Amino acid sequence: MLELSRLHRRFAGFQALDDVSLSIAPGEFLALLGPSGSGKTTLLRILAGLDYPDSGSVLKGEEDFLATPARERRIGMVFQHYALFRHLTVIENIAFGLRVRPWRSRPSRSDIRARVDRLLRRVQLEGLGTRYPAQLSGGQRQRVALARALAVEPDLLLLDEPFGALDAQVRVALRRWLRELHEELGLTSIFVTHDQEEALELADRVAVMNNGRIEQVGPPEVIYQQPATPFVCEFIGKVNRFAVRRHADGFAAGGWMPDGDPWHGRFTEAVAYVRPEQLRLAVPSSLPAWLAHLRHIYLAGGVAHLDLYVASLDLALEADVASEDLSRLGLQAGMELRVAPRGAVLFPLDGKGVPLCEERWIWHARSPVAA
Amino acid sequence: MRKRVLPGFGLSLGYAVAYLGLVVLLPLAALAWKASGIGLEGLVRLLSAPRTLAALRLSVGGAVVAALVNVVIGLLVGWVLVRYRFPGRRLFDALVDLPFALPTAVAGIALTTLYAPNGWLGRWLEPLGIKVAYTPLGVFVAMVFVGFPFVVRTLQPVLSSLERDVEEAAESLGAQRWQTFFRVILPMLAPTLLTGFALALARAVGEYGSVIFIAGNIPMRSEIAPLLIVQKLEQFDYAGAAALGVAMLLLSFGLLVLVSLLQRWSQRWAERSA
Amino acid sequence: MSAPLRSRPVAWPRRVVHAVLILLALVFLTLFLLLPLATVFVEALRQGLGPYLEAIKEPEALSAIRLTLLVAVIAVPMNLVFGIAAAWAMTRFEFRGKALLGAFIDLPFSVSPVVSGLVYVLLFGARGWFGPWLDSHGIKIIFAVPGLVLATMFVTLPFVARELIPLMQAQGSEEEEAARVLGASGWQLFFRVTLPNIRWALLYGVLLCNARAMGEFGAVSVVSGHIRGLTTTMPLEVEMRYNEYEYVGAFAVASLLALLALVTLAVKTLLEWRYGDEIAAHAPGGH
Numbered sequence: 001m002l003e004l005s006r007l008h009r010r011f012a013g014f015q016a017l018d019d020v021s022l023s024i025a026p027g028e029f030l031a032l033l034g035p036s037g038s039g040k041t042t043l044l045r046i047l048a049g050l051d052y053p054d055s056g057s058v059l060k061g062e063e064d065f066l067a068t069p070a071r072e073r074r075i076g077m078v079f080q081h082y083a084l085f086r087h088l089t090v091i092e093n094i095a096f097g098l099r100v101r102p103w104r105s106r107p108s109r110s111d112i113r114a115r116v117d118r119l120l121r122r123v124q125l126e127g128l129g130t131r132y133p134a135q136l137s138g139g140q141r142q143r144v145a146l147a148r149a150l151a152v153e154p155d156l157l158l159l160d161e162p163f164g165a166l167d168a169q170v171r172v173a174l175r176r177w178l179r180e181l182h183e184e185l186g187l188t189s190i191f192v193t194h195d196q197e198e199a200l201e202l203a204d205r206v207a208v209m210n211n212g213r214i215e216q217v218g219p220p221e222v223i224y225q226q227p228a229t230p231f232v233c234e235f236i237g238k239v240n241r242f243a244v245r246r247h248a249d250g251f252a253a254g255g256w257m258p259d260g261d262p263w264h265g266r267f268t269e270a271v272a273y274v275r276p277e278q279l280r281l282a283v284p285s286s287l288p289a290w291l292a293h294l295r296h297i298y299l300a301g302g303v304a305h306l307d308l309y310v311a312s313l314d315l316a317l318e319a320d321v322a323s324e325d326l327s328r329l330g331l332q333a334g335m336e337l338r339v340a341p342r343g344a345v346l347f348p349l350d351g352k353g354v355p356l357c358e359e360r361w362i363w364h365a366r367s368p369v370a371a
Numbered sequence: 372m373r374k375r376v377l378p379g380f381g382l383s384l385g386y387a388v389a390y391l392g393l394v395v396l397l398p399l400a401a402l403a404w405k406a407s408g409i410g411l412e413g414l415v416r417l418l419s420a421p422r423t424l425a426a427l428r429l430s431v432g433g434a435v436v437a438a439l440v441n442v443v444i445g446l447l448v449g450w451v452l453v454r455y456r457f458p459g460r461r462l463f464d465a466l467v468d469l470p471f472a473l474p475t476a477v478a479g480i481a482l483t484t485l486y487a488p489n490g491w492l493g494r495w496l497e498p499l500g501i502k503v504a505y506t507p508l509g510v511f512v513a514m515v516f517v518g519f520p521f522v523v524r525t526l527q528p529v530l531s532s533l534e535r536d537v538e539e540a541a542e543s544l545g546a547q548r549w550q551t552f553f554r555v556i557l558p559m560l561a562p563t564l565l566t567g568f569a570l571a572l573a574r575a576v577g578e579y580g581s582v583i584f585i586a587g588n589i590p591m592r593s594e595i596a597p598l599l600i601v602q603k604l605e606q607f608d609y610a611g612a613a614a615l616g617v618a619m620l621l622l623s624f625g626l627l628v629l630v631s632l633l634q635r636w637s638q639r640w641a642e643r644s645a
Numbered sequence: 646m647s648a649p650l651r652s653r654p655v656a657w658p659r660r661v662v663h664a665v666l667i668l669l670a671l672v673f674l675t676l677f678l679l680l681p682l683a684t685v686f687v688e689a690l691r692q693g694l695g696p697y698l699e700a701i702k703e704p705e706a707l708s709a710i711r712l713t714l715l716v717a718v719i720a721v722p723m724n725l726v727f728g729i730a731a732a733w734a735m736t737r738f739e740f741r742g743k744a745l746l747g748a749f750i751d752l753p754f755s756v757s758p759v760v761s762g763l764v765y766v767l768l769f770g771a772r773g774w775f776g777p778w779l780d781s782h783g784i785k786i787i788f789a790v791p792g793l794v795l796a797t798m799f800v801t802l803p804f805v806a807r808e809l810i811p812l813m814q815a816q817g818s819e820e821e822e823a824a825r826v827l828g829a830s831g832w833q834l835f836f837r838v839t840l841p842n843i844r845w846a847l848l849y850g851v852l853l854c855n856a857r858a859m860g861e862f863g864a865v866s867v868v869s870g871h872i873r874g875l876t877t878t879m880p881l882e883v884e885m886r887y888n889e890y891e892y893v894g895a896f897a898v899a900s901l902l903a904l905l906a907l908v909t910l911a912v913k914t915l916l917e918w919r920y921g922d923e924i925a926a927h928a929p930g931g932h
Contacts, residue, residue, distance in 0.1 A: 376822065376825060377737050377738070377818060377821055377822070377825065377834075378830075378831030378834065379733060379737075379831055379835070380737075380738045380740075382730070383729075383731070383733040383734040383737075384730075384734035384738070384740065386726075386730040387727060387730045387731035387734050387746070388746070390723075390730075391727075391731075391746070391750065394795070394798050394799055394802060395749065395752055395753060395799060395802060396749065397768065398764030398765055398768050398799065399752075399756075399764055401764055401768040401773065402760070402763065402764045404767075404774075405773075444673060447669060447670055447673070448670045448673065450666070451666050451667050451669075451670035452670070455663055455666070459671075461914070463670075463671065465913075465914040466674055466679065466910075467674070467678075468910055468913065469678045469906065470678070471856075472856050472906035472907075472909045472913075473681075473682070473902070473903060473906040474859070474860025474861070474862060474883075474902045474905075474906070475862045475863065475880070476860075476880040476881075476883045476884050476899070477860070477880070477883060477899040477906075478681060479862075480685075480883065480887050480895060480896070480899060481681035481682070481684045481688075481899070482681055484684050484892075485681055490684075491680065491684065492676070492680070515677075516677065516681070519678075548659070548662075573754070573755045576757070577755075577756065577757025577758065577759070577760065578758075579758050579759050579862065579863035579866075580862035580866075580880070584884075584887065597757050597758070597760075597863065598759075600757075600759050600763060601759060601867060604763065604766060604867060607772070609766070609767060609770070609772055609773070612763055612766075612767075613763065613767055616757075616760040616763050616764075619757055619760060620756065620757075620760065623755055623757075624755070
């Protein structure tokens with residue numbers, strides 16, 4: 001169990017970590033997700049012992065992690081640009097962590113060799129052991145970095161943007177492979193990424209960071225479906241945002257009204273977030289909806305992205321439908337159609353227009369009808 | 372204090388500062404201290420002595436002219452070495468560093484022999500009425516020699532990273548080759564040329580070994596400032612030597628500050644015209 | 646506008662310009678650099694090989710060679726260690742006064758060699774700060790070997806540091822951090838990660854440092870006292886012979902120094918050619 005509490009870290013002129021607390025269970029695969037400058041890498045470096053917080057504590061079980069120097073933390077770390085030792089071969093890179101041990105605890109030459117061979121097989125780099133890092137592709141380097149980190153049999157594996165420097169195809173293949181490896185080894189793994197797709201696909205839990213704070217921690221589906229803050233709504237996935245106001249008979253935006261008011265009339269304005277796939281198209285005229293102009297259809301394989309414009313709200317919307325539904329619904333660029341959200345996340349605004357996250361309202365249409 | 376992740380901060384910084392302090396700063400402090408012993412009046416008397424003035428004028432004036440000449444020749448040689456391909460280019464490129472590598476005393480006696488009235492070059496210049504060895508001109512030649520590599524070596528990386536498309540753009544707009552050179556290339560190189568100028572200047576102002584042989588060291592005529600320091604030292608006039616040393620230090624710092632101001636100005640100018 | 650389309654520039658005038666520029670540059674390099682170098686060897690061998698070898702085998706020459714080597718053997722490693730320490734501190738840590746430290750490291754390059762020697766005379770000479778104390782304890786620094794070493798250390802101090810700092814800055818500390826997390830101790834980290842990454846730049850710096858240390862004239866001339874056979878290094882021996890009109894002898898010793906310069910240039914060119922990217926962009930050397 002890794003317990004981070006109330007971490008603060010300030011660099012000249014900006015707050016990298018602002019009161020961050022987080023607990024990480026053994027065997028967990030956790031993603032630290034956020035835009036650049038959100039503090040995620042700082043958090044990782046503190047765990048690695050490469051940086052120290054101004055205040056706060058990190059406990060690993062009973063052990064004060066911050067008092068333990070980097071070299072004694074039993075950590076495997078994969079650096080963003082891998083930081084392979086350029087003057088050493090793949091084998092020497094992987095063996096490094098074992099060879100620098102004090103002779104008392106250093107495995108024998110043959111043990112080291114055997115372990116390196118095992119790791120080379122595991123990361124599928126047999127036969128490349130005598131190459132130098134400069135002679136490897138990006139994906140191969142990443143796997144060497146991983147093997148090097150695993151060679152010291154760490155309790156905790158830290159990965160800083162592990163796929164950041166790879167091209168798209170290698171990236172997807174490697175991340176499935178990494179997920180399998182994690183399950184096989186049963187390590188606690190923490191990785192930093194700015195790519196939400198990567199975080200949602202790979203991690204057991206995702207911590208979304210912004211401006212040095214953790215906005216939300218939870219399993220990927222919760223992060224996606226029940227975002228805790230406007231930032232999480234906007235950062236994860238695509239989202240449509242618009243304002244709603246309270247009228248005599250409840251909140252409304254244009255012709256659409258979410259039924260009910262969980263705030264019992266305390267607020268008059270709110271901001272609503274609706275994901276593209278939560279927009280229902282061709283709504284029957286019996287239900288409240290917006291009249292939208294279909295400006296363009298972007299066909300992207302199995303999914304079609306629709307570019308809609310609601311004149312009454314002066315609002316551009318994006319909706320996603322399965323490509324096969326295009327003809328079923330008779331959708332064509334230039335047509336007018338009725339659209340309405342099937343679900344939305346709403347945050348009320350206080351007097352100064354600041355969204356109140358703790359008053360979040362997750363709304364679902366009462367009788368969801370298939371689009 | 373925050374923990375440092377990489378080891379050896381105290382050791383490396385402590386050692387570096389201690390070493391620097393003992394080898395450079397303490398001796399320079401002694402220089403300042405000894406120089407102050409001469410007093411303001413003594414300083415004025417020393418610096419206003421005609422012989423001192425003549426020597427300083429030769430050291431500084433010669434160095435400025437030599438550095439200017441080096442800018443022109445350095446530009447030519449740098450340009451040729453970077454832009455053109457010809458047999459022996461690598462050899463000549465390596466040769467540029469000769470003045471760095473050749474000990475100054477060796478350069479001094481070689482130049483003197485070369486430019487002496489019966490030397491390989493001197494015998495051709497003598498009939499033309501040009502005397503190099505044992506004249507201020509000789510001082511200037513030696514200063515050009517020692518400062519030569521600076522301009523070429525600062526210029527080369529900049530020249531080779533200069534984007535060719537800017538020149539091509541200029542030419543496609545109808546500029547003549549010489550217009551491209553003077554209006555496009557030269558403004559972009561100006562800050563670099565100034566850096567090279569400053570380095571060559573700093574080197575030449577204080578130069579001793581290669582100059583004293585060829586200078587002839589005739590008081591009021593071909594005597595350089597560093598030689599005056601040596602003479603004062605030989606007469607056990609420590610305070611005078613120290614004061615002259617400080618004066619030379621301040622002078623070369625002043626020149627360098629001037630050049631860096633000029634450089635900042637030219638940088639802005641280059642950016643604006645680019 | 647009906648200006649005629651510019652046809653491809655005629656090649657030959659431009660080629661003539663190129664040829665003229667190349668010729669000018671080569672003539673200058675030959676007359677100005679190659680000729681002085683040639684003079685050294687021609688003058689040294691003016692009376693044939695016999696007198697040349699005689700001149701080198703004289704006891705004063707031999708002792709000058711020994712002294713030059715001794716000075717370099719002390720001064721270069723001192724500045725090597727300093728260069729590594731300074732580069733490590735400057736590129737791996739943030740601290741107040743870093744820019745100032747950098748400026749101080751470059752300081753010896755902008756000080757006249759004569760002043761570099763002078764400062765030690767003021768410090769340790771008979772009438773210097775520590776002169777009386779040293780005198781009463783029978784320690785001789787000025788007009789003795791320690792003074793030569795100190796003056797040489799002063800003028801060659803920046804060479805190694807100046808090669809290493811930009812390189813280590815560019816390399817960053819990620820590999821060292823990786824080694825740290827993998828459990829390497831401080832010295833393991835240095836010898837197994839840092840040193841292999843900077844070895845060629847280090848060699849390059851040492852090469853330049855050594856060339857200057859062996860060839861330094863102005864600074865050592867001030868502290869030497871010119872005691873033949875005791876405190877004359879090779880450049881000083883050249884000066885003394887030259888001033889005594891022993892031209893063959895002077896140029897004979899000078900030819901050895903010129904050979905050293907040629908070897909330095911050759912190794913330097915080889916290093917730049919072979920390991921250019923591991924030496925990194927370097928500012929031109931100082932005096």
